[in-house]
Amino acid sequence: xxxxxxxxxxxxxxxxxxxxxxxxxxxxxxxxxxxxxxxxxxxxxxxxxxxxxxxxxxxxxxxxxxxxxxxxxxxxxxxxxxxxxxxxxxxxxxxxxxxxxxxxxxxxxxxxxxxxxxxxxxxxxxxxxxxxxxxxxxxxxxxxxxxxxxxxxxxxxxxxxxxxxxxxxxxxxxxxxxxxxxxxxxxxxxxxxxxxxxxxxxxxxxxxxxxxxxxxxxxxxxxxxxxxxxxxxxxxxxxxxxxxxxxxxxxxxxxxxxxxxxxxxxxxxxxxxxxxxxxxxxxxxxxxxxxxxxxxxxxxxxxxxxxxxxxxxxxxxxxxxxxxxxxxxxxxxxxxxxxxxxxxxxxxxxxxxxxxxxxxxxxxxx
Amino acid sequence: xxxxxxxxxxxxxxxxxxxxxxxxxxxxxxxxxxxxxxxxxxxxxxxxxxxxxxxxxxxxxxxxxxxxxxxxxxxxxxxxxxxxxxxxxxxxxxxxxxxxxxxxxxxxxxxxxxxxxxxxxxxxxxxxxxxxxxxxxxxxxxxxxxxxxxxxxxxxxxxxxxxxxxxxxxxxxxxxxxxxxxxxxxxxxxxxxxxxxxxxxxxxxxxxxxxxxxxxxxxxxxxxxxxxxxxxxxxxxxxxxxxxxxxxxxxxxxxxxxxxxxxxxxxxxxxxxxxxxxxxxxxxxxxxxxxxxxxx
Ligand SMILES: Nc1ncnc2c1ncn2[C@@H]1O[C@H](COP(=O)(O)OP(=O)(O)O)[C@@H](O)[C@H]1O
Ligand SMILES: [Mg+2]
Numbered sequence: 245x246x247x248x249x250x251x252x253x254x255x256x257x258x259x260x261x262x263x264x265x266x267x268x269x270x271x272x273x274x275x276x277x278x279x280x281x282x283x284x285x286x287x288x289x290x291x292x293x294x295x296x297x298x299x300x301x302x303x304x305x306x307x308x309x310x311x312x313x314x315x316x317x318x319x320x321x322x323x324x325x326x327x328x329x330x331x332x333x334x335x336x337x338x339x340x341x342x343x344x345x346x347x348x349x350x351x352x353x354x355x356x357x358x359x360x361x362x363x364x365x366x367x368x369x370x371x372x373x374x375x376x377x378x379x380x381x382x383x384x385x386x387x388x389x390x391x392x393x394x395x396x397x398x399x400x401x402x403x404x405x406x407x408x409x410x411x412x413x414x415x416x417x418x419x420x421x422x423x424x425x426x427x428x429x430x431x432x433x434x435x436x437x438x439x440x441x442x443x444x445x446x447x448x449x450x451x452x453x454x455x456x457x458x459x460x461x462x463x464x465x466x467x468x469x470x471x472x473x474x475x476x477x478x479x480x481x482x483x484x485x486x487x488x489x490x491x492x493x494x495x496x497x498x499x500x501x502x503x504x505x506x507x508x509x510x511x512x513x514x515x516x517x518x519x520x521x522x523x524x525x526x527x528x529x530x531x532x533x534x535x536x537x538x539x540x541x542x543x544x545x546x547x548x549x550x551x552x553x554x555x556x557x558x559x560x561x562x563x564x565x566x567x568x569x570x571x572x573x574x575x576x577x578x579x580x581x582x583x584x585x586x587x588x589x590x591x592x593x594x595x596x597x598x599x600x601x602x603x604x605x606x607x608x609x610x
Numbered sequence: 611x612x613x614x615x616x617x618x619x620x621x622x623x624x625x626x627x628x629x630x631x632x633x634x635x636x637x638x639x640x641x642x643x644x645x646x647x648x649x650x651x652x653x654x655x656x657x658x659x660x661x662x663x664x665x666x667x668x669x670x671x672x673x674x675x676x677x678x679x680x681x682x683x684x685x686x687x688x689x690x691x692x693x694x695x696x697x698x699x700x701x702x703x704x705x706x707x708x709x710x711x712x713x714x715x716x717x718x719x720x721x722x723x724x725x726x727x728x729x730x731x732x733x734x735x736x737x738x739x740x741x742x743x744x745x746x747x748x749x750x751x752x753x754x755x756x757x758x759x760x761x762x763x764x765x766x767x768x769x770x771x772x773x774x775x776x777x778x779x780x781x782x783x784x785x786x787x788x789x790x791x792x793x794x795x796x797x798x799x800x801x802x803x804x805x806x807x808x809x810x811x812x813x814x815x816x817x818x819x820x821x822x823x824x825x826x827x828x829x830x831x832x833x834x835x836x837x838x839x840x841x842x843x844x845x846x847x848x849x850x851x852x853x854x855x856x857x858x859x860x861x862x863x864x865x866x867x868x869x870x871x872x873x874x875x876x877x878x879x880x881x882x883x884x885x886x887x888x889x890x891x892x893x894x895x896x897x898x899x900x901x902x903x904x905x906x
Contacts, residue, residue, distance in 0.1 A: 295797050316803040328794035332816040341812075345803035389802070 245306050245319075245396035245429050246271045247292065252301035254287050254453075261287040263453040264301075269446075274423050274430040276440040279450035280476070285433040288450075289401050292431060294318050305396070316345075318397075321390030325402035327382045329374035335361075335385050336370040342393045360392045364422075380411050387419075391426070398423070398430040404439060416443050437477050441465070449473050466594065471603035474527055474596060480561055483533065483571050485526045486600070489515065498526045498597070502569040505591060514607050515597070524606065525598040530561065532593030533573035535581065547586040564589065637880065643873035650867035661874035670850060671858075678855040681768065682833045688773025689829040690822065693780025698810065700781070701788040702796075714785065720775040729842040732771040736760060760844060764851045768840050772833070780825040787818040823894040830890075831883050855879055 247269040254262040262284040269275045277285040290296045292303060294315035302309050310318060329338050336357060343353045361367045364384045374382055383403060390398060403419070404412045420443045423430050434440055440447050441461045449456040449464065449472070457469040468474035475481045487500030489507075496507045496515065505526070507515075535548075548564040548571065556574075562581060564571045571589065581587055597606040647657045665671045696717060700710035720728050735743040738758035745756040759767055791814065799809050815822070837857035840846065846853035846861065853861075856879060863872025 290797070293797070293801055295800065315797075315800040316805070318801075320801060322798060322801040324794045324798065326792060326794045328792065328798040330795065330799075330813065330816075332819075341799075342802040345808060389798075393803075 246304075247397060247429060247431070248304035249288070249292070250302040250304060252288070252291060252298045252303065254284070254291060254296060255299045260453050262291070262298075265450075265453070265455050267448055267455065267458060269429060269431060271429055272427045273445040274420065274432060274443060276444040276447045277431065277433045277450060278437060278440040278447050278476075279435065279456075281435055283450045284453040285435075285450060286401055287453075289322075289399050289431060289433050292397070293320055293322050293399055319393075319395050320397045320399055321393065321395040322399045323383075323386045323390050323401065323403045325405050327374075327386040327406070329382055329385055329389075331374055333373075334370065335366065335372050335374065335377070338374065338385060339370075339389045339392050341389065346393070356392055357388075360388045364388050364391075379407050380415060383407065383415065387422075391428075396429065398428050400430065400432045402433055402435070405434070405436070412439070419443060438479060441477070449476060451476075467605070467608060468596070469605050469608055471525060471527075471598045471605075474598070474605070478529055480530050480572055480574070482527045482529050482596070484598075485528075485569055485571075486523070487526055488523050489597075498524070498595075500526075500569065502566040505595070507595070507597075511595075511597070511607060523600045525600055525603075527596035527598060528591050529593065530572045530574045532591055532595070533564075533571060534590045534592050535562070535564070535573060535575065535579075535587040536590065537579070537581070537585075537587055548589050550581045550583050550585045550587060553581070553583060640873050640876050640880070643870060644877045646870045646873075648869040648873075652869070657870070661871050662878075664871065665875060665878075670853075673850060674853050674855055674858045677765075677851070677853060678834070680765065681852070681854050682830060684765070684769045685772045685776060685833050686826070686829060688769070689776040689780055689833070690826050692773065693777040693825065694784050694822070696777060696781040697784030697788055698814070701785045702806075702810070702814065710785075714778075714781060717778045717781055721778055725838055726842065728775065729771070729839060732767070732843060736767050761848050764844050764848060768843060768852050771839050771843055772836075775839075776829060776833075780829065783821050783825055784818060787821040788814060791817050819894065823890065827887055827890050830886060834879055834883055834886075 249265055249267040252262055252265045253260070265284075265288065267275075277288055279285055287296060291298050294310070294313060294317075298311065303311055305318065329335075330341070333341065339357045339361065340353050343356060348356075357370070358367070361370060364387060366381060366384045366388060369377060369381060369385070374385065377385065383406075387403070400419075404415050407415060416439050419432075423443075432440075432443060441464075444461055446458060446460055447464050448458045451472050457464060457473045459467075464473065464477050468477060471484070475484065485498075485500060485503055487498055487503065490497045490499050496512045498505045498507060503526070548566045550562060551565045551570075552563040554561040554563075558577070560575045560577060560580065562573050562575050564573060564587065573589075575581065598604060599606060642654075644661055645656055645658060647655045647660065696714075700713050704710040704713075723731075734741075736759035737743070737745065738756060738760060740746065740749060740756045742756070742759070744759065748757065757763075795813055795817070796809060799813050804812065835856050837854060837860055840852055840854060840857055841860070844852045846857050855875065859872045859875035859879065862868045862875060
């Protein structure tokens, strides 16, 4: 089922929780609503579920406006971060609850509960009470309860946030596999960008109730529309350096007292001559910052000081500094620098430029 | 950690003495007293089971027993039933918290009012002349003759007066219990297809089962034992129509100065209370509650 949010706004008293949001979720796709806590993700989801009514705008399911449809008639399954399993019911009763409310006959209910619990590998737990289950098991039961009535749309509000880190990584893959097998249109809310990147067909990044960018994970990473998206997506976050642009001898440079970088040819095409001396923010991801140790004579002036080294498992996160500028870089463990050492820096991958005031990506035409 | 018995007693001692002096000793005294024929002369003359035989052979005793049962059962409808409805109205059905608070505060007002003033209010409400509130209301609907509520519906009078003040306790307990149910449960149930009635029946009631049990037992016991409003409003009349067991015991002891008889009647009430509590625990599955963590 295709879902379309058409200029949706939700206001609670004085708080604008969702601000003029327009979003289309294609049939059978998994879309993630991503953003920091309090940005309006849950509110958006609850409006799709019919719990909240939009203050303005229309919600379409397929060809129908569903604004006036109560939750029970929307054919949706909903899973909360808390799972909301009814503690006084067994796992079986929990999963059967939506079917019982539809007054399906007992045989049919047994059959459906059995089928979905085998699909989610919780067949042995049916007689237990929720309190006797582990977090991961509870999560599966909640998903089973949401799916048992074969909904058109699956809504997940931070479904993995209550699990421990290791299980979370396993379960997100499982959820994605399950979603693809069922081909069910899914809207998945999370504040965890790496979770979003792994499960999503498309990601909607939201900040303060406003949609920042809606695109595939690749595009979000490669072409962030603004500074917020650029720094929110990717871990560790992108390095941002203040400075200005300058044309010299037909070449375009990013300049600041500590950094002088010649921008690639294609950027020069996009950025016209008028941009000379404009104040900008320069962005480079830590994995695209390379350090080298050879001292090549007079290069001393470009050398950076190793400030801090953090162990990240396979790699190291190294913090470099130079006068007023800080730079983080990822270094593999074969070339461990030592604190206080001086190194040379090179930007090897893609670099970004943002407007200092609006935060807009200067390389995105609009 | 090892704890010395002496230091435990040091901490618990003062409290234990209080419990002993004000809870335990009165019970013991009641038991002993009920086997005496103590009257206004206050002498301890042991007479065995005479008091019990006496009240078991009196037909008034059975009338009082029935009256007590009717009174407790009807008032419980207010104290538990209406209390639950009020709690639902001010939580589940009212999203605006200030409105709900205001409404609950109004229901709590009688609790702050001195008993005598509260009873005076009800005397005015049930005033048999045309100036009584209920009679005024009836006359607005075109009924010309006034009703003498106290002689026609004495049970109604005491049930209303006790029920209205009693409901506020359950209301406050139930509304905080309902408010502590995570909204996720209600929302999940709505999405699963439950209407208001099903949410109340299948989610809210099971989740506040222990609060319901608590209020049910507490109110039953206090209704069995309290007679102040009845004493002031009807004094058991007319013709023992509203004579409940505790008032009966009070009358025996302090009106007729038959302390032995009064104590025997009270002892009977204590035993009924204990039996009732055990039965309720069984019905509500109290053991199970103690064994499980209540999660919301
Ligand atoms: N029922 C409500 N009443 C008032 N304000 C609310 C309500 N629900 C959410 N908000 C506010 O709306 C904003 C968005 O909340 P929410 O959608 O829960 O954020 P998220 O799920 O992204 O963390 C927050 O500022 C929150 O305080
Ligand atoms: Mg949320």
